[in-house]
Amino acid sequence: MRAENPFQQAVTWLNDPLNWTNPGGILDRLGEHLWISAAAVALGCMVAWPIGMWLGHSGRGGSAVVMISNLTLAIPTIALLTILPLTFLGFGKPPVVVALAVFAVPPLLANAYTGVRSIDPEARDAARGMGLSGWQVLGRVELPLAVPYLAAGFRTASVQVVATAALASFVNGGGLGQIISAGFGLGIAVGGGQILAGGILVAVLAILVEALLAVVERAVTPKPLRRARGRAARRAAAATGNA
Amino acid sequence: MSFRLALQESPGNPWFSWQYVRDNSDTILAALREHATLTAEAMLIATVVAVPLAVVAYWYRPLTGPILALSGVLYTIPSLALLAFVAPYVGTTNPASVLIALVLYALLLIVRNSLAGLNQVPPEARDAAQGMGYGRWGRLFRIDLPLALPGIFTGLRLATVSTVALVTVGALIGYGGLGDLILTGFRNNFYKAEILTGAVLCVGLALVLDLLLATAGRLLTPWSRRGAR
Numbered sequence: 001m002r003a004e005n006p007f008q009q010a011v012t013w014l015n016d017p018l019n020w021t022n023p024g025g026i027l028d029r030l031g032e033h034l035w036i037s038a039a040a041v042a043l044g045c046m047v048a049w050p051i052g053m054w055l056g057h058s059g060r061g062g063s064a065v066v067m068i069s070n071l072t073l074a075i076p077t078i079a080l081l082t083i084l085p086l087t088f089l090g091f092g093k094p095p096v097v098v099a100l101a102v103f104a105v106p107p108l109l110a111n112a113y114t115g116v117r118s119i120d121p122e123a124r125d126a127a128r129g130m131g132l133s134g135w136q137v138l139g140r141v142e143l144p145l146a147v148p149y150l151a152a153g154f155r156t157a158s159v160q161v162v163a164t165a166a167l168a169s170f171v172n173g174g175g176l177g178q179i180i181s182a183g184f185g186l187g188i189a190v191g192g193g194q195i196l197a198g199g200i201l202v203a204v205l206a207i208l209v210e211a212l213l214a215v216v217e218r219a220v221t222p223k224p225l226r227r228a229r230g231r232a233a234r235r236a237a238a239a240t241g242n243a
Numbered sequence: 244m245s246f247r248l249a250l251q252e253s254p255g256n257p258w259f260s261w262q263y264v265r266d267n268s269d270t271i272l273a274a275l276r277e278h279a280t281l282t283a284e285a286m287l288i289a290t291v292v293a294v295p296l297a298v299v300a301y302w303y304r305p306l307t308g309p310i311l312a313l314s315g316v317l318y319t320i321p322s323l324a325l326l327a328f329v330a331p332y333v334g335t336t337n338p339a340s341v342l343i344a345l346v347l348y349a350l351l352l353i354v355r356n357s358l359a360g361l362n363q364v365p366p367e368a369r370d371a372a373q374g375m376g377y378g379r380w381g382r383l384f385r386i387d388l389p390l391a392l393p394g395i396f397t398g399l400r401l402a403t404v405s406t407v408a409l410v411t412v413g414a415l416i417g418y419g420g421l422g423d424l425i426l427t428g429f430r431n432n433f434y435k436a437e438i439l440t441g442a443v444l445c446v447g448l449a450l451v452l453d454l455l456l457a458t459a460g461r462l463l464t465p466w467s468r469r470g471a472r
Contacts, residue, residue, distance in 0.1 A: 006331035073404045074449035076411040079442035082429040163321035180327045192331040199327025203320040210319050
């Protein structure tokens with residue numbers, strides 16, 4: 001370790017404007033990070049929401065949802081990130097997006113399932129009594145009432161993906177993690193400050209996303225439901241917390 | 244980081260290769276041992292720290308909010324960033340860097356679940372203990388902790404499984420256990436058999452440890468077998 005402590009080195013590194021604007025600098029990496037994360041969450045939503053809501057609607061598959069969540073928790077991100085590029089997906093961004101989407105699915109799925117399951121059966125019966133078909137009940141009653149849960153799942157999944165996307169750097173997949181990896185590559189004497197600076201950037205981004213989505217989640221949850229719903233949704237998501 | 248260049252010349256590049264496993268059993272076992280050791284150490288330290296912390300939060304209600312809020316924020320921080328915070332201070336060639344990052348992660352899951360378990364102890368049980376003349380410590384060891392065991396074990400299981408997966412992140416500084424196999428295989432001309440061996444063993448280890456803990460939890464809490472879940 002050098003005389004200057006790592007934190008001072010990190011501040012120095014962050015204060016160099018070239019580290020921000022250079023090709024492969026912070027702004028480039030931030031753009032990549034956000035793009036990869038957004039694509040992964042979108043892909044996860046497209047897969048998880050319809051399945052989760054259908055399972056909730058039909059009232060089956062609860063144990064399957066839990067099993068998928070537990071199994072995903074056991075798969076190391078790095079394994080998926082290294083295996084997928086070697087399949088038909090090829091190298092570049094697509095395998096990274098797919099790998100991250102896999103980790104976004106459990107919270108999205110669990111919350112969509114719980115959201116539809118926990119709707120007051122009387123509301124469902126009333127809709128049926130009015131002559132709505134199964135699909136109409138799903139679309140007009142269950143979907144709107146499940147929105148707070150969907151939002152909570154979206155928040156958990158997004159934060160998780162933004163945090164996990166840092167690991168894309170293991171396969172040169174881009175993102176802010178690349179700054180940390182490059183720092184480790186330089187060795188502690190030279191890269192110490194950069195490692196810490198990268199860590200700070202990734203952590204700040206994750207916390208910012210978390211805060212922003214907390215506001216969004218609150219906004220889409222009707223007022224009377226806020227306390228109870230939030231707690232229930234978090235419980236549904238708790239089974240899959242991992243970064 | 245060690246590169247095994249001698250293996251590059253293999254003609255095919257299959258996902259499964261028994262040949263690879265046999266030829267490199269020493270390396271694989273060493274990686275598995277490192278992985279299991281790191282996981283066990285992290286879990287042990289985390290448990291020793293986290294359970295008392297949960298008890299403190301349980302006894303002093305005003306501390307519950309801050310402890311849970313801190314755990315929430317810390318849990319948001321990406322694993323790689325956590326390693327980046329620790330490594331410059333501890334040293335990048337030191338397995339303790341990985342260990343500290345792992346302990347921090349496991350800590351949060353165990354604290355949260357243990358506290359939830361403690362808070363679920365029925366008030367009647369607590370009152371009864373009081374009436375029977377148990378003091379604070381007696382009640383903790385004879386009533387509260389045994390009744391909170393299912394919650395504590397849920398936390399331990401979640402933490403163990405995610406710790407096994409997280410150990411692999413240590414591969415970036417060469418102390419990732421099976422993650423080293425995965426990463427070396429990737430860098431070593433995409434040696435598929437090595438990557439998949441690492442990945443499969445990793446998932447296997449997580450499932451085995453989860454099963455062990457589930458069994459231990461069931462044996463320790465025979466009364467909870469009916470009813471809950």
